[in-house]
Amino acid sequence: MDHAQLTRKQKEFFDYITDYKNEHDVWPTYREISDEFNYKSPNSVTQNIQALLKKGYLVKGEDDEYDIHPEFGELIGEKKGSGIPVRGLIAAGYLQEAVESDLGEITLETLFPNIDSLFALRVSGMSMKNAGIYDGDFVLLMDSDVKDGDIGAVLYNGETSLKRIYHGKDGLRLEPANEEYNDIIVTPDVFEEVRIIGKYIGHVNKTGIHRAVPARLAS
Structure with a gap:
């Protein structure tokens, strides 16, 4: 397949994500791509990815995630x-x-x-920065019971969130580790709509592997 089929901007986009994958062994997040190209909206990222998929430079992998076409495997x-x-x-x-x-x-x-028993999710957002967890980090989660004050991944109302979890008579309180964000209160009458996906046991980023701090020490 001839690279000339890409526009100049598409070529720059493709080169950036493949170079990033080579350096970090993971694909860049939408936020990282937006910052690199000064995009005002994540829709610009989606449009470029869709263009590369349509032209055969990217393919859909497992869980509908994009991946480089095998024909260009030598770039990785x-x-x-x-x-x-x-x-x-x-x-x-x-x-x-x-x-x-x-x-x-x-x-x-x-x-x-x-x-x-472990799996990882990539963080999008800064609501847990005071726990040392930043946008783009990978959180390590375990399918285990989450005690009061533990950090956990929660699925609620069709959305996921990483928060410190507290149980009380008034419901479930999801507490961020960033004063710019508010607590999320889940009342008892909608408990059946809440699912705790996993207990946070650590995270991974460019600086290494970081273990979870017990709730009694983090407070």
Whole structure:
């Protein structure tokens, strides 16, 4: 397929998202794309993605997410190793002779023993910034009971939200970690419309993996 079929702006758009994928191993968010091209509306992002889909540069993947067409697979670099190599031992007491050996790798299974129960969602918005969770971060969630004061992902009235959850006699209170946002109150008569998707156990961003802080320490 000839790249000339793209307009100059479409080519710039396509190059940006593929370069971003190479650098970060994930696709950019709508907000990141809008900031890059100074779009006033996310509709501009959607229109460009639809144009690339129509011209065959992108395809629909699982869950209707876009992905690069296999014909252009060489534009996306190979993924790095699956784990962090453990290269030996280091003393944490008295000085000892350096011991270098292959002790395997630290993998996701090492970091998260219950990885089969985990899933991730990408954050859109800044309502949890005071909990260290920012727009574009990936929150790690577990299908587990959410205790009072825990952060959880909630599905309510057809919309999802990441908030600190409190149960009370007056209903469910969803508390943001940003003073610019208001609490969301879910009254008991609509409890059946609320579903807690998962308990927040940490998040991942460019600075690394961050574990959840227990509610008693976060307050």
